[in-house]
Amino acid sequence: MAPNPAPPEPSALTQLISSASASNHPIAATTLQILHNLQYQHLWTSLQTHDIPIPLKSTTDTPPMSLISGIPPHRVYTHPDEQLYMLEKGLRDDDLRPERLFVIPTAQGQSWSVHRIAAVFDSLPEIPSSDHTESSMADVDAETQAKLTEYYTKKEAARATREWGGKRILLAMVDKGMGGDGTVAYYVVHDGEVKPRQN
Amino acid sequence: MADADEDTTRSPATGAEQIETDLSDETQDFRLLNHLNFLTDTSNSSLPRRGEKDFEPNPTEFQADVLSASRQAMHNALSYPRIHAPKNQVVAFYSPDGPIPPPAHPVREPLEAVDEYRKTSNSEPKTNPSRVSEKGVGVSAEACVCVPSPKGTYFKSMGQADRWNRIWLLPEEALYMLERGSLDIRWPQELTGSVDELSIPMSLQAAYTCFIGRGGLTLERFSVYTGLKRLGYALIRGPGWDDQVDEASNAQDRALQLNPTQRGPGLGGIFSRLFEWIHDPLSTASTTTGPVVGCGIHRSYADVYRKLAIIPWYDPVTPQPNLEPSAPFRVVYHIYKPSTSYKKTAPPPPDFRIAVLSTREQSTLPTLTQLSALLHSTPLVPPHGEKMNRMMYMRLRHGYRNVILAIVDQGVVSYLRVGDAAFGKEKLFENVKPVAGTKRSGFSKKSKGS
Amino acid sequence: MDSDPPLPIPISYISNRYLLFSIDAVTYLRREHHICGVLIGTLPQIPQQNVFLGLPLELMPEEARLLVDKGVACIVDEAKAHAGMRSLLEGDRARYLRDLESQGQHAMRLQSDRKEQKREEALKKLDEKKAARARNSPSASAQTESSAAIVDIFNSERSNGNTSRDTSTSTASSRMGITPATSYPPLPPPSSTLHLPPPSVPASYPLFAHLHARGYFLSPGLRFGCNYMAYPGDSLRFHAHFLVVSYDWDEEIDLMDVVAGGRLGTGVKKGFLLGGAEKSKQEVENEADRVDSVRAFSIEWAGM
Numbered sequence: 001m002a003p004n005p006a007p008p009e010p011s012a013l014t015q016l017i018s019s020a021s022a023s024n025h026p027i028a029a030t031t032l033q034i035l036h037n038l039q040y041q042h043l044w045t046s047l048q049t050h051d052i053p054i055p056l057k058s059t060t061d062t063p064p065m066s067l068i069s070g071i072p073p074h075r076v077y078t079h080p081d082e083q084l085y086m087l088e089k090g091l092r093d094d095d096l097r098p099e100r101l102f103v104i105p106t107a108q109g110q111s112w113s114v115h116r117i118a119a120v121f122d123s124l125p126e127i128p129s130s131d132h133t134e135s136s137m138a139d140v141d142a143e144t145q146a147k148l149t150e151y152y153t154k155k156e157a158a159r160a161t162r163e164w165g166g167k168r169i170l171l172a173m174v175d176k177g178m179g180g181d182g183t184v185a186y187y188v189v190h191d192g193e194v195k196p197r198q199n
Numbered sequence: 200m201a202d203a204d205e206d207t208t209r210s211p212a213t214g215a216e217q218i219e220t221d222l223s224d225e226t227q228d229f230r231l232l233n234h235l236n237f238l239t240d241t242s243n244s245s246l247p248r249r250g251e252k253d254f255e256p257n258p259t260e261f262q263a264d265v266l267s268a269s270r271q272a273m274h275n276a277l278s279y280p281r282i283h284a285p286k287n288q289v290v291a292f293y294s295p296d297g298p299i300p301p302p303a304h305p306v307r308e309p310l311e312a313v314d315e316y317r318k319t320s321n322s323e324p325k326t327n328p329s330r331v332s333e334k335g336v337g338v339s340a341e342a343c344v345c346v347p348s349p350k351g352t353y354f355k356s357m358g359q360a361d362r363w364n365r366i367w368l369l370p371e372e373a374l375y376m377l378e379r380g381s382l383d384i385r386w387p388q389e390l391t392g393s394v395d396e397l398s399i400p401m402s403l404q405a406a407y408t409c410f411i412g413r414g415g416l417t418l419e420r421f422s423v424y425t426g427l428k429r430l431g432y433a434l435i436r437g438p439g440w441d442d443q444v445d446e447a448s449n450a451q452d453r454a455l456q457l458n459p460t461q462r463g464p465g466l467g468g469i470f471s472r473l474f475e476w477i478h479d480p481l482s483t484a485s486t487t488t489g490p491v492v493g494c495g496i497h498r499s500y501a502d503v504y505r506k507l508a509i510i511p512w513y514d515p516v517t518p519q520p521n522l523e524p525s526a527p528f529r530v531v532y533h534i535y536k537p538s539t540s541y542k543k544t545a546p547p548p549p550d551f552r553i554a555v556l557s558t559r560e561q562s563t564l565p566t567l568t569q570l571s572a573l574l575h576s577t578p579l580v581p582p583h584g585e586k587m588n589r590m591m592y593m594r595l596r597h598g599y600r601n602v603i604l605a606i607v608d609q610g611v612v613s614y615l616r617v618g619d620a621a622f623g624k625e626k627l628f629e630n631v632k633p634v635a636g637t638k639r640s641g642f643s644k645k646s647k648g649s
Numbered sequence: 650m651d652s653d654p655p656l657p658i659p660i661s662y663i664s665n666r667y668l669l670f671s672i673d674a675v676t677y678l679r680r681e682h683h684i685c686g687v688l689i690g691t692l693p694q695i696p697q698q699n700v701f702l703g704l705p706l707e708l709m710p711e712e713a714r715l716l717v718d719k720g721v722a723c724i725v726d727e728a729k730a731h732a733g734m735r736s737l738l739e740g741d742r743a744r745y746l747r748d749l750e751s752q753g754q755h756a757m758r759l760q761s762d763r764k765e766q767k768r769e770e771a772l773k774k775l776d777e778k779k780a781a782r783a784r785n786s787p788s789a790s791a792q793t794e795s796s797a798a799i800v801d802i803f804n805s806e807r808s809n810g811n812t813s814r815d816t817s818t819s820t821a822s823s824r825m826g827i828t829p830a831t832s833y834p835p836l837p838p839p840s841s842t843l844h845l846p847p848p849s850v851p852a853s854y855p856l857f858a859h860l861h862a863r864g865y866f867l868s869p870g871l872r873f874g875c876n877y878m879a880y881p882g883d884s885l886r887f888h889a890h891f892l893v894v895s896y897d898w899d900e901e902i903d904l905m906d907v908v909a910g911g912r913l914g915t916g917v918k919k920g921f922l923l924g925g926a927e928k929s930k931q932e933v934e935n936e937a938d939r940v941d942s943v944r945a946f947s948i949e950w951a952g953m
Binding site: 265288412422610 | 661663664665666668670672675676679680686687688689690691692693694696697698699701703704705707708709710727728730731734737742745746749753756757760823824825826827828829830831832833835851868869870871872881882883885886887888890
């Protein structure tokens with residue numbers, strides 16, 4: 001019988017979670033793990049967390065929920081009609097400014113309800129408008145610039161009419177079953193009925 | 200832009216594809232019917248290719264026109280009348296109070312004799328335990344439509360003849376035939392006051408009103424019956440039709456089922472255990488004090504794996520405590536494939552047994568107890584045959600007992616087959632497959648299986 | 650087709666289910682109220698298949714309820730209504746039978762005319778082809794008429810494959826028997842004493858009504874393991890957009906179900922939609938108020 005081997009070194013992620021100051025709550029650990037996943041696996045930038053109050057009559061001792069926001073390297077979601085518009089204008093994803101996206105960190109086994117999802121959407125912070133201008137496209141030609149201006153005007157209008165979908169959020173779920181394998185699954189959740197993408 | 204699951208077209212040549220896409224899954228564009236030559240070419244048996252559907256409405260006139268044409272085609276198809284040419288017309292009458300003798304013959308047997316009659320009557324097929332008529336007509340008391348002069352092929356698989364050579368139909372049989380336009384059912388004269396030739400025909404609506412809900416025939420059961428009849432299956436009521444329990448016939452069924460093969464750890468099992476014990480005298484080591492497999496001499500991996508099998512497993516062939524299947528998890532129909540030669544007077548063992556559930560009344564999965572009871576109300580059908588012996592997954596899928604669940608959601612029927620698989624009986628370690636890692640393909644040389 | 654049935658449309662309540670037998674009602678409700686139901690009957694013209702089904706049309710209790718609440722339909726106790734067969738007036742009965750008889754004669758005439766016409770056409774075609782030394786079979790003539798075939802509803806050549814010569818010999822009885830689709834007539838229109846209260850509906854009703862109000866066509870969702878399928882237009886012509894699952898406002902949602910629904914939906918190019926009403930039954934006076942408080946969320950796999 002072989003002698004008990006020394007326990008393996010904790011992973012970088014485990015070390016991160018156990019060393020972070022906020023780690024005394026399991027929800028915080030989930031948030032941290034998803035932050036880590038977004039940063040290193042999906043290469044998101046400008047990541048930050050937002051504490052939002054979720055008023056729920058049923059549970060009184062729920063801690064404030066943490067939302068994550070950040071900027072993905074590529075567009076995660078494009079509404080089918082928006083895609084059609086871009087196609088007609090000859091715009092590619094890469095032409096557009098990156099957009100800040102909100103992420104709800106969750107873990108498998110957590111209990112959710114329609115009430116809770118509605119509350120998250122209702123307390124979603126406004127995307128600071130500085131985000132829209134912070135990375136200006138210096139290196140595009142005038143023609144594209146004109147198209148982009150047109151696109152952003154249209155997008156602003158579509159936001160009001162919701163024709164390119166309403167508020168949306170990314171639901172991130174950590175697999176914690178059987179000890180968890182570190183998998184994080186991402187789903188786009190829209191407020192209201194938004195027709196599915198066809199590709 | 201169309202759905203992968205919805206878009207494969209159906210061509211008669213490719214059987215595999217037909218399994219993948221069941222056209223009846225989706226609302227069909229009735230315009231396809233316009234191209235069906237069914238009215239002029241009766242030999243036509245192939246279905247039309249489906250039309251393309253759009254992703255979403257747009258304000259084009261073209262789309263509006265296509266939709267309007269689809270609706271018109273549907274309207275036309277659904278307006279098609281049920282007419283009976285004099286040559287083929289089969290007339291029947293509705294008998295609200297069950298089977299009755301012809302007007303000329305008075306009731307022969309007193310009501311008290313009914314119980315006696317039931318006991319002595321062996322002619323009644325076991326699968327149809329419903330009461331025999333109380334009026335001495337000699338057919339099921341559930342029958343309610345009489346065909347005085349039967350003709351046509353339908354009565355080969357449906358109905359019961361009485362002693363005056365009239366055919367009596369159960370409500371589902373009568374409704375199915377009326378709906379397909381093959382039977383002209385009349386209101387009984389005493390109900391409408393008309394005489395013979397001038398009796399009022401029952402409408403489709405009247406037939407549903409009178410037959411659905413009668414003698415246990417729910418709309419869901421009828422949807423399953425008629426859906427399978429349309430595909431050419433023959434169906435008879437099964438032992439679970441009546442919600443009240445029929446003890447005698449179930450016990451009889453079970454006695455038949457348990458006899459044929461007693462598998463499991465028989466004599467061979469005892470010998471092998473004996474050998475193990477000889478080869479491994481130290482096997483008394485318990486898992487609390489040492490390794491699970493003991494510290495003895497292990498001559499083969501199989502021995503080791505056998506030792507590791509410490510989790511008890513379920514063997515479908517061992518007799519189970521008597522479980523009474525509870526509604527709706529009861530076998531309500533016995534089903535015969537079109538290829539099975541079926542005789543209604545002496546039905547062979549059915550090809551399938553089916554239970555019918557309504558999603559609005561049963562919204563949860565069955566419990567293990569409900570499912571076990573249902574499976575144990577069906578006979579033991581162990582996997583057999585050359586193919587099954589060879590292919591493990593086929594054996595597992597086939598199981599030792601099987602039953603079909605027809606789940607009906609507001610008119611939409613899904614069929615699920617439930618098999619009693621015996622994973623514990625498949626000793627994977629005994630398979631003499633090529634060792635993993637060798638270059639030879641594991642598929643070219645099939646092992647003989649266990 | 651455009652003949653609108655008189656309102657309210659009677660929905661047959663038979664053995665705890667809601668059915669429609671009138672084609673005009675079915676067409677009207679589909680066109681004007683986006684109510685599709687499910688066809689469950691056998692089509693007499695092609696009875697041996699399950700792809701195209703016919704009357705009756707089964708309505709979900711939700712559909713029946715919606716129509717009743719809108720004042721478009723009423724629920725009729727068919728068993729009670731058909732007890733009226735016992736009390737038909739002699740005059741009504743006789744008139745009804747006369748009508749059936751003349752319809753039967755009409756059907757018979759139409760069929761023999763049609764057969765005659767078809768035989769002539771076939772012969773003509775045959776002659777033409779012979780003359781042209783064409784090698785095609787004369788059966789092609791049948792093909793040319795196929796598009797008009799369904800419209801000519803009385804052209805029923807049954808599976809026995811009668812040849813046209815048979816008709817001349819089988820005129821002993823000069824009329825067709827007819828099995829009508831509905832019982833009205835001979836029954837008089839159902840009086841209000843036969844009406845039943847609005848159907849009771851499952852907890853998913855507010856979400857159903859919410860989506861219906863937003864223009865979606867809804868159908869039962871069993872095939873995809875959900876409450877409803879939501880179509881952006883008539884399901885005759887459009888693919889479904891959503892698999893719909895309803896929850897109570899504070900009912901626990903297992904995130905695994907969201908993942909399963911999201912993946913299933915994405916796999917068949919549909920969205921997964923969940924939702925429910927904020928207001929409970931106790932908080933409102935009627936179901937319509939709950940419908941206004943529905944929140945719905947669409948979920949798709951993010952693909953990352």
